[in-house]
Amino acid sequence: MVKFLKKQGWGILNSVGFGGAVQLYLKSALKEYGWFRSFHSKQSVDAAGNPLPWYTYSFIFFLEPRIKPNFEVFEYGSGNSTRWYGARVKHIAAVEHDAQWIEIIKPKLPANSIVYSRPQGPSYVEAVKNEGKKYNIIVVDGRNRVKCTAFAAEYLTEDGVLILDNSERDWYQPAKDLMTNKGYKSIDFRGMLPIVGHESCSTVFYRDGNCLGI
Structure with missing residues (x-):
């Protein structure tokens, strides 16, 4: 019955x-x-409510086991990805143009994380040089992504990789071309991502001997 x-x-x-x-x-x-939880909460989280980068799921699953605790990371844009990296790497720095958003995210960040407040423009694009170091991973997921890619590429370590999020957007093609012309290979990770139902793409640019072992 x-x-x-x-x-x-x-x-x-x-x-x-x-x-x-x-x-x-x-x-x-x-x-x-955890997609349904992220959809209803409007936050990039997993099924347990833990923070996730707002990348495609395919890229999150690829990236997570390759992250090492000695990595130094820089992000254009901040949020749950900053929290996620902060729980896994030595140090993460981010730049954010929205001062109100910084006040929301800052109390949630671990001690090894810092977010620089910069208005849109040259000081935002060049924020990657603030700490006078190079980074294993640079994430371009904020404003002025083409300009940020061009500037930030010079601040990658020899084994460093650059992540360009939402790379399916036509207006980011110059950033992809720039990295290719610098001798970087790339892998596109297409698919769904937290919060929303549409497809997106996260692209990682790398060279031989890179820190992710690609």
């Missing part, structure tokens, strides 16, 4: 086009990833 009712129920859901949506919510990779 229970099996019959279950079959009838799924039949009704499928007939009105809701069967797939219900199945995804009850048991699916998206549920395991």
Whole structure:
């Protein structure tokens, strides 16, 4: 009887086009990833509520096991990704143009993290030089991404990699071309990401002997 009712129920859901949506919510990779939690909370988090970078899931799964505790990281843009890196690396610095957002995110950051407040413009683009060091990973996920890519590439360590998020956008093509012309190879990670339902792309640029072992 229970099996019959279950079959009838799924039949009704499928007939009105809701069967797939219900199945995804009850048991699916998206549920395991925490996508539904991120959608409802409007925060980039996993199923347990832990912070995640707002990258494609495919790239998060690729990147996480390759992160090492001695890495130095710089981000254009800050948020849950800053928290995520901070829990895994030696030091992370970020630059953010939105002062109000800094006040929200700053109390949540671990002690090895710092966010620089800079208005949009040259001081934002050049913030990567603030600490006088080079970085294993530089993430371009904020404002002026083409200019930031061009400037930041000079602050990568010999084994450093650069991550360009939302790289499917046509207006970021010059940034991709620039890295290619500098001799970097690239891998695109397409797919869904937390919070939203559309597809995006996260691209990692690397050279031989890079810190991620690609």
